[in-house]
Amino acid sequence: MHGPVFMAAMAQAAEQGGALALRANGPADIAAIRAVSALPIIGILKRWDDRFPVYITPDFAAAALIAAAGADIIALDATDRPRDGEPLGVLIARIRSELGKPVFADCATFEDGVRAARLGADYIATTLSGYTDETAGLKATGPDIALIAALAGTISTPIVAEGRFERPEQLETAFAAGAHAVVVGTAITNPREITRRFVTHARA
Template sequence: MHGPIFMAAMAQAAEHGGALALRANGAADIAAIRAVSNLPIIGILKRWDDRFPVYITPDFAAATLIAAAGADIIALDATDRPRDGEPLEVLIARIRGELGKPVFADCATFEDGVRAAGLGADYIATTLSGYTDETAALKATGPDIALISALAGAISTPIVAEGRFERPEQLDTAFAAGAHAVVVGTAITNPREITRRFVAHARI
């Protein structure tokens, strides 16, 4: 289910279902989605490197590629972990100044979010809560509502809830905590994981 043809079809399905924006990885997928949808695209480019834990749009070259492919908003890893690229403050400034694109900061902690907001990020997201060494214990606990609430109470930048949203009613909790929007990923786009959840439940 990976590749531009499939991603474009999934994007169309999500749009028909009522999605207001799309998040997509890589220039090829973004270009394919842009060809079939006018919804705003939050673009990322994942580049893995065993030497560095930051892999979501780690540098300006990655941001440039996805902007050229049609991304309206550039998402990036905004944690303070080592990265192979420009320092976060430089990367945010260049994306906003040279590419003219809003920045969507994927954060893991309260400190990440406050810092990214101070550096000029346009959206602060809880995407990486549960997916860093520091926050790994949260991965099994569902969406990080406490982080959403803490950030919403501390900064004026819009907070986007993302990470482990599996049931529609969880959105109510996120919005009540102060979320501006919610990104739903695996629960919509990954048939394998959806199937596994049903099978696991049936075996209980």
């Protein structure tokens, strides 16, 4: 279920269910959601380049596109991996000064989070824990509660828990660890994966 029509409907359903913000990818989806919801939108633009591992809002041009589409907050890859274009600190500064938007830093490690906070990011998220070469071993372990706790205990920037949240009780654990908010993705928005989990459990 992809595309602006589906994403707008999904956003409306999430809002009706009590969501306080929405995360969306690409100008078309963001604009469609903006047309039906006044909730804050955390916008990203995924652009893949075989030369570089960074693909979540990799440059200022991507950030400008999603800001123009209606994103209230700009999320970007804040890992210490090779990227095309401006250094992370310059990109964060330009988004905040030229676009007037807060920056949501998608991190994979403790070091990523501390660095992004130092560079001026407004929110530090655990989004990429388990999704980089360095952290791939964590992908099967559920939400990275240890990373949430470590960051919350070290920096004052709000910590947003994101990645592999599948059950409501996991949110309680994240908040207890110091999370300011929790982003839930696949567990809400992907009917195929939701169905697969139920079928797998039934067959076990």
